[in-house]
Amino acid sequence: MTSRVDLEAVEQANTAFYEAMEGGDFETLSDLWLTGDEGDGVTCVHPGWPVLTGRGEVLRSYALIMANTEYIQFFLTDVKISVNGDTALVTCTENILSGAPSEEAGELGPLVGQLVVASNLFRRTPDGWRLWSHHASPVLAERDEDEDED
Amino acid sequence: MTSRVDLEAVEQANTAFYEAMEGGDFETLSDLWLTGDEGDGVTCVHPGWPVLTGRGEVLRSYALIMANTEYIQFFLTDVKISVNGDTALVTCTENILSGAPSEEAGELGPLVGQLVVASNLFRRTPDGWRLWSHHASPVLAERDEDEDED
Numbered sequence: 001m002t003s004r005v006d007l008e009a010v011e012q013a014n015t016a017f018y019e020a021m022e023g024g025d026f027e028t029l030s031d032l033w034l035t036g037d038e039g040d041g042v043t044c045v046h047p048g049w050p051v052l053t054g055r056g057e058v059l060r061s062y063a064l065i066m067a068n069t070e071y072i073q074f075f076l077t078d079v080k081i082s083v084n085g086d087t088a089l090v091t092c093t094e095n096i097l098s099g100a101p102s103e104e105a106g107e108l109g110p111l112v113g114q115l116v117v118a119s120n121l122f123r124r125t126p127d128g129w130r131l132w133s134h135h136a137s138p139v140l141a142e143r144d145e146d147e148d149e150d
Numbered sequence: 151m152t153s154r155v156d157l158e159a160v161e162q163a164n165t166a167f168y169e170a171m172e173g174g175d176f177e178t179l180s181d182l183w184l185t186g187d188e189g190d191g192v193t194c195v196h197p198g199w200p201v202l203t204g205r206g207e208v209l210r211s212y213a214l215i216m217a218n219t220e221y222i223q224f225f226l227t228d229v230k231i232s233v234n235g236d237t238a239l240v241t242c243t244e245n246i247l248s249g250a251p252s253e254e255a256g257e258l259g260p261l262v263g264q265l266v267v268a269s270n271l272f273r274r275t276p277d278g279w280r281l282w283s284h285h286a287s288p289v290l291a292e293r294d295e296d297e298d299e300d
Contacts (some may be wrong), residue, residue: 024256041232051241082191087237091193091201119181119285135269137287
């Protein structure tokens with residue numbers, strides 16, 4: 001039922017979101033979130049954080065995270081997309097490799113691996129798919145069973 | 151822009167979801183999730199868990215959780231609702247008090263408090279608002295600032 005065009009556009013928006021984080025590109029990241037009245041309703045949960053609500057609060061958190069991140073790379077797996085009309089839900093596993101700035105100028109701190117899962121909610125706008133909500137959380141439990149992911 | 155009727159109906163669906171958990175009412179809980187083709191796209195993340203996808207996998211997880219939970223109570227705070235057409239996003243803080251079955255028959259194990267935040271995504275159906283996605287995660291970090299939540 002979902003058009004291939006929609007699926008591809010949503011996946012591109014999702015990829016652009018992580019690439020903006022990797023590149024420390026605050027401008028692009030800001031453009032990916034809903035604006036105006038719709039921006040008041042955006043929500044974001046970073047791993048281990050409480051809920052942030054509204055474009056202002058959400059973007060401030062990203063500015064803070066970017067300022068404290070020297071290096072970050074996301075290897076996305078299990079990307080699943082569900083589109084319904086003008087709303088799309090993407091879930092994925094974020095295999096994160098990141099490093100904070102070192103205490104010595106110009107050096108990179110130790111790299112840390114993190115396993116996080118995310119639910120990213122997008123809404124269709126005249127300018128493309130934009131983020132309504134991002135909820136990311138640490139995976140703490142091991143899965144008991146080997147599941148058939150198809 | 152959002153009608154009061156919609157807001158109330160979404161809040162009721164959200165409350166019904168937590169009441170079903172508190173009551174160990176698997177039937178009601180099952181009814182609250184999308185069914186049919188739409189049920190294939192439902193997703194669920196329990197605190198610390200990976201993503202579960204599809205009605206079957208999601209409901210099995212609840213059966214498992216209910217079987218291992220003797221007592222659970224949710225005190226919801228910070229409930230915020232954003233409705234857009236036939237989709238609604240609810241975020242809330244789940245102040246959870248729960249107890250597993252004790253090893254001694256008929257007794258309740260020690261009660262545990264947990265601070266969790268959730269993003270609950272609902273879709274409007276002819277039968278009312280139904281869950282498309284539930285993402286819950288532990289709050290691990292303290293918030294630095296006292297924020298004005300209004």
